[in-house]
Amino acid sequence: MSVLTILSADATSPDVISPDAIRTLFSTAMSEMYRTEVPAYQTLMELVSEVNEAVLAADPAERRRLESAGGLDRITEERHGAIRLGTANELSTMRRLFAVMGMQPVGYYDLSEAGVPVHSTAFRPVTDEALGRNPFRVFTSLLRLDLIADAALRREAEQVLAARSIFTPGCLALIGKAEAEGGLDEGDAGHFVAEALETFRWHSRANVPLDLYHRLHDAHRLIADVVSFKGPHINHLTPRTLDIDAVQRLMPEKGISPKAVVEGPPTRRCPILLRQTSFKALSEPVDFRDGDVDGAGGGWRSGVHTARFGEIEQRGIALTPKGRALYDTLLQDSRRLVAPAADGSNAAQYMAALQEVFAPFPDSWDDIRRQGLGYFAYSLTEAGRGTPPAPGTDLETLVESGLVRFDPVVYEDFLPVSAAGIFQSNLGDDSQQDFTASPNQQRFEADLGAPVLNPFDLYAEVERASIAGCGAAR
Ligand code: OOG
Ligand code: NI
Numbered sequence: 001m002s003v004l005t006i007l008s009a010d011a012t013s014p015d016v017i018s019p020d021a022i023r024t025l026f027s028t029a030m031s032e033m034y035r036t037e038v039p040a041y042q043t044l045m046e047l048v049s050e051v052n053e054a055v056l057a058a059d060p061a062e063r064r065r066l067e068s069a070g071g072l073d074r075i076t077e078e079r080h081g082a083i084r085l086g087t088a089n090e091l092s093t094m095r096r097l098f099a100v101m102g103m104q105p106v107g108y109y110d111l112s113e114a115g116v117p118v119h120s121t122a123f124r125p126v127t128d129e130a131l132g133r134n135p136f137r138v139f140t141s142l143l144r145l146d147l148i149a150d151a152a153l154r155r156e157a158e159q160v161l162a163a164r165s166i167f168t169p170g171c172l173a174l175i176g177k178a179e180a181e182g183g184l185d186e187g188d189a190g191h192f193v194a195e196a197l198e199t200f201r202w203h204s205r206a207n208v209p210l211d212l213y214h215r216l217h218d219a220h221r222l223i224a225d226v227v228s229f230k231g232p233h234i235n236h237l238t239p240r241t242l243d244i245d246a247v248q249r250l251m252p253e254k255g256i257s258p259k260a261v262v263e264g265p266p267t268r269r270c271p272i273l274l275r276q277t278s279f280k281a282l283s284e285p286v287d288f289r290d291g292d293v294d295g296a297g298g299g300w301r302s303g304v305h306t307a308r309f310g311e312i313e314q315r316g317i318a319l320t321p322k323g324r325a326l327y328d329t330l331l332q333d334s335r336r337l338v339a340p341a342a343d344g345s346n347a348a349q350y351m352a353a354l355q356e357v358f359a360p361f362p363d364s365w366d367d368i369r370r371q372g373l374g375y376f377a378y379s380l381t382e383a384g385r386g387t388p389p390a391p392g393t394d395l396e397t398l399v400e401s402g403l404v405r406f407d408p409v410v411y412e413d414f415l416p417v418s419a420a421g422i423f424q425s426n427l428g429d430d431s432q433q434d435f436t437a438s439p440n441q442q443r444f445e446a447d448l449g450a451p452v453l454n455p456f457d458l459y460a461e462v463e464r465a466s467i468a469g470c471g472a473a474r
């Protein structure tokens with residue numbers, strides 16, 4: 001049985017509601033919470049929605065296309081968020097929590113190479129229908145204390161992490177119930193979302209004394225962010241924009257400070273993969289324990305912590321391994337030519353280099369398709385539906401004769417170099433630190449308690465099923 005069949009297996013109890021519906025309740029609740037907690041994020045959302053409106057007003061064809069794809073009213077909704085976890089146990093429980101909402105771990109991202117001591121996956125819906133209903137996903141990183149050189153500090157951090165529990169008892173009970181009964185009914189789903197939300201909430205009181213915070217911070221700002229708090233506060237949410245260059249340009253006018261450059265591929269006619277940018281994380285007041293870790297000593301001391309920001313994304317076509325290899329090479333070449341400085345001083349040169357170096361990447365859907373660089377979904381045209389092709393007819397013949405059309409499959413995952421850029425821009429401009437690249441997917445999967453799904457397999461399956469649906473053969 002394929003992964004997709006397992007995931008779409010029928011729910012066992014008649015009252016059980018769809019995991020997609022629980023995910024929608026959850027992403028809506030997260031959005032409300034984050035807008036209230038981070039006012040600059042509310043401003044970003046307003047800007048994104050103005051820009052999206054302007055794009056749609058100027059491009060009626062795009063409006064019609066989006067309308068027919070459904071969900072025009074939800075264009076600006078959040079597409080992803082991110083959290084950072086401290087222990088294997090937190091990661092495996094998080095996997096079970098997200099499973100209640102139909103989100104599976106897809107992909108493995110090693111960020112050690114980019115100077116960030118974490119490795120990550122994305123919990124996301126995996127079927128076309130589920131993505132269509134609600135595409136919300138969570139980029140989830142696990143701290144790698146094994147990359148910290150100072151053994152004493154590492155032990156201290158481990159002790160603090162071992163003593164915290166980031167899930168409410170109610171949340172754990174409902175995860176167990178969902179697993180035992182094949183899902184949750186509507187009432188339980190509401191409770192589950194309310195309980196789960198507690199895990200992602202911001203805590204303005206730290207879990208550690210100020211001096212330990214400073215020592216963790218000196219080892220790496222990210223370690224302080226993970227270890228010092230009661231839970232893995234959501235550190236950003238990311239709505240979808242129809243024109244990322246416009247939002248990047250307009251952010252300063254709204255009083256928010258964008259990161260230096262847009263991550264990912266350059267602006268193109270045929271968008272590929274994922275483009276992202278963010279506003280820089282804000283310094284927020286935090287109270288630290290005055291005494292030791294156990295709170296002995298009583299009082300609180302005020303300090304600040306920088307963690308939370310807002311991001312935007314624009315998605316293009318999912319690339320095949322061949323297309324992805326070409327993307328990786330061109331990206332590396334661009335960055336060799338101009339390495340983007342964190343302070344933005346060479347942003348224009350970097351964007352120009354990117355544009356130039358990417359020129360060899362074909363920029364028409366048909367070229368991308370013919371060269372096997374991207375995944376496409378094939379469907380019968382009106383003519384094709386009128387005269388259904390004989391089963392097994394050659395796909396190319398059907399495309400040429402206008403009986404079958406092709407549309408790009410949207411990339412639903414993340415990009416390690418881009419993710420590192422988002423992390424870095426939010427860790428401060430001077431915090432570049434080197435670790436030796438040490439991907440360890442096996443360790444990550446052992447901690448997760450399950451293998452991660454391979455994103456290429458998922459896209460290839462969408463393409464294969466669409467070809468079969470046309471009665472065509474390749
Ligand atoms: C995650 C950064 C990565 C993205 O969109 O690539 C990310 C983090 O800062 O925790 O969210
Ligand atoms: Ni993100």
